[in-house]
Amino acid sequence: MSIDNNLVKKIANLARIELSEDDIKMFSKQIGEIIGLMNQLNEVDIADIPSLDADSSNGHSNRTEDIVKDGNYIELILQNAPESKEGFFTVKKVIE
Amino acid sequence: MSKLDGLTISKARDLLSRGEISAVALTEHYLAKIESSQKLNAFCLTTAELALEKAKHCDKLIKITDKGKLCGIPLAVKDIFCTKSIPTQAASKILKGFIPPYESTVTSKLWAENAILLGKLNMDEFAMGSSNETSIYGPAINPWQVASEMQPLSPGGSSGGSAAAVAADLCLASLGTDTGGSIRQPAAFNGVVGIKPTYGRCSRWGIIAFASSLDQAGPITKTVRDSAILLEIISGHDKKDSTSVANEVPNFEAALDGDMRGKKIGIPAEYRIDGTPHEIIKLWETGIELLRDSGAEIVDISLPHTKYSLPTYYVLAPAEASSNLARYDGVKYGYRATLKSGEGINELYEKTRSEGFGDEVKRRIMVGTYVLSAGFYEAYYQKALKVRSLIKKDFENVFSKGVNAILTPTTPSPAFPLGSKDDKSPVEMYLNDVFTVPANLAGLPAISIPTGTTDNGLPLGLQIIGPAWKESEVLNIAFRLEQDSGFKFKPDQWWTS
Structure with a gap:
């Protein structure tokens, strides 16, 4: 099974991944096969399962109070940035 | 052979506290072994200086009672755990140069008990893979080989480096993470023990995220006892991870009595898959017999949505x-x-x-x-999401009928040659996870233990899945099988330079 090249282009655009024409061909085929696997779910009768997200957790509900306790990590955080200036991340100009 | 070879955490702990070995000697021993085992590509980074410094500190503490439960124990962790001031990149180019300004909760618990970090371990990129071949560092190599073939085998994945390092005795034990089998499958491929705890047992804070509702950290060790020791230390609620649960953490090691009387072990019909090699079926049957002989009741069960x-x-x-x-x-x-x-x-x-x-x-x-x-x-x-709830319910139904744990094979095959799936569909690689994925979807604890080998000498693992929060039970059944199966094989050491 293969999916449409245009669909792969659309997904890649949504995921912000640049693909070459060769990549698109390869991923169309492979993602098609993965969707083939996922389509097995169509056999399962889920009519009686409530539409709310199924709770997969093991009983956690550990809410913490919503208070600011720390901060001022600007220097620490920017140490890992590829580029920064005057306490900010820098990128190419976004607004003309 | 030196007395430092082939040690476990529990043995090293005794030798260290009796002063028969020093933490520095043990650390130097492992650093030398890591250096001479580079062919395995299990480590992507070593922290020799920091390790020796910590070892010296541990040797000074040795006479103090409150020295920490892992004082002087050299360990290594998967490259997915953020380690403060030590490069961490989840085997991906996209995290090149990343140096975390913080430490993951589970690793900080190890260091608080005075364990020693030897280095970071190879893995599939972002833990996505079952062969270690998606790593930016190139794959780790399984220390096991078929003697007559000498072909490099996959250590499995994603925690391939974590399992290979333990099997090759390059550290006392390691930490991995398991999203769909990433601790248990490599443990099976390398002839070592690996446990994925209940979802919520350990904090995920500071672990580079793959799939947050499935990811859990866990130990990879040479023995079940060592898994019990490490799991107890890394477990517990963490304010920084609201999915970690404030349940009491039992003393897992103390619960290892090997008593199987009155235990009900379920054998799921749906795990008998066409095409499973006869060696794996035989391994499973032997495991069933061993548990029956030790007093457990064996019952056939069904998990229909498997x-x-x-x-x-x-x-x-x-x-x-x-x-x-x-x-x-x-x-x-x-x-x-x-x-x-x-x-x-x-x-x-x-x-x-x-x-x-x-x-x-x-x-x-x-x-x-x-x-x-x-x-x-x-x-x-x-x-x-809905089917996931049905899968979870299948397990709950079985456990509510008094079944204590479920016994299955860990993998549908032994370790395969590196590169052997290159031309195949990605779906073919995904099939490796067929026996391990259900425990992640249902959030249940599951362990893999080596109990036998293929005809040509490659290790195979059995998996025990338990109800949520019953790691003690799972570990104890594994402990019994470990005693009775007598798995003592070690890979031939072909890799040292």
């Missing part, structure tokens, strides 16, 4: 991954692509992600993006 575990997993895990990995954009940390003049912020994102992620990661991000996109969200993502 066959939908893989499709469910391969919808949900990529969906969560696509959103977790959206943060890698070339702005905040790690790799940034070089732009041509005239290119802007969109090109920065697209080129950084195209050059920074490997093919398997791209595939999963795109599949995840697809199942979450308008028009497909209900057909795939919502449906998979």
Whole structure:
């Protein structure tokens, strides 16, 4: 099974991944096969399962109070940035 | 052979506290072994200086009672755990140069008990893979080989380096993470023990996220006792991870009595899959016999939705991954692509992600993006969530009937040659996870222990799945099987230079 090249282009655009024409061909085929696997779910009768997200957790509900306790990590955080200036991340100009 | 060879945590702990060996000698021993075992590519980074410094500190503490439960114990951890001031990149180019300013909760618990970090271990990129072949460092190599073939085998994945390092005795034990079998499958392939605890048992804080509703950290060790020791230390509620649960952490080691009387062990019909090699069927049958002989009651059970575990997993895990990995954009940390003049912020994102992620990661991000996109969200993502609840219910039904644990093979095959799946569909690789994925989807604790080998001498593992929070039970059954199966094989040491 293969999916449409245009669909792969659309997904890649949504995921912000640049693909070459060769990549698109390869991923169309492979993602098609993965969707083939996922389509097995169509056999399962889920009519009686409530539409709310199924709770997969093991009983956690550990809410913490919503208070600011720390901060001022600007220097620490920017140490890992590829580029920064005057306490900010820098990128190419976004607004003309 | 030196008395430092082949030690376990429990033996080293005794030797250290009796002063028969020093932490420095033990640390130097492992650093030398790591150095001479580079062919295995199990370590992506060693922290020799820090390790020796810590070892010296531990040797000074040796007479103090409150010295920490792991004082002087050299360990290594998967490259997915953020380690403060030590490079961490989840085997991905996109995190090149990333140095965490903080320490993951589970690793900080190890160091608080005075364990020693030897280095970071190889893995599949972002833990996405079952063979270690998606790593930017190149694959770790399984220390086991078929003697007559001498062909490099996959250590499994994603925690392949963690399992290979323990099997080759390059550390006393290691930590891995398990999203769909990433601790248990490599443990089985390398003839070592690996346990994925109940979802919520350990904090995920500071572990680079793959699929947050499935990821759990856990130990990979030479013995069940060592797994019990490490698991107890890394367990517990953490304010920084609201999915970690404030349940009491039992003394797992003290619970290892090996008493199987009155235990009911379920054998699921759905795990008998066509095409499973006879050696694996035989291994399973032997495990069943051993448990029956030790007094357990063996019962046939049914987990009817088992066959939908893989499709469910391969919808949900990529969906969560696509959103977790959206943060890698070339702005905040790690790799940034070089732009041509005239290119802007969109090109920065697209080129950084195209050059920074490997093919398997791209595939999963795109599949995840697809199942979450308008028009497909209900057909795939919502449906998979519902099927997941059915899979979970299957297990609850069985456990509510008094079954204490479930015994299955860990993998549908022994370790396979590196490169042998290159021309195959990605789905073929996903089939490796067929026996391990259900425990992740249901959030249950599951262990893999080596209990035998193939005819040509490769290790095979059995899996024990227990009810939520019953790691003690799972460990104890594994402990019994470990005693009775008598698995003592070690890989021939072909790799030292």
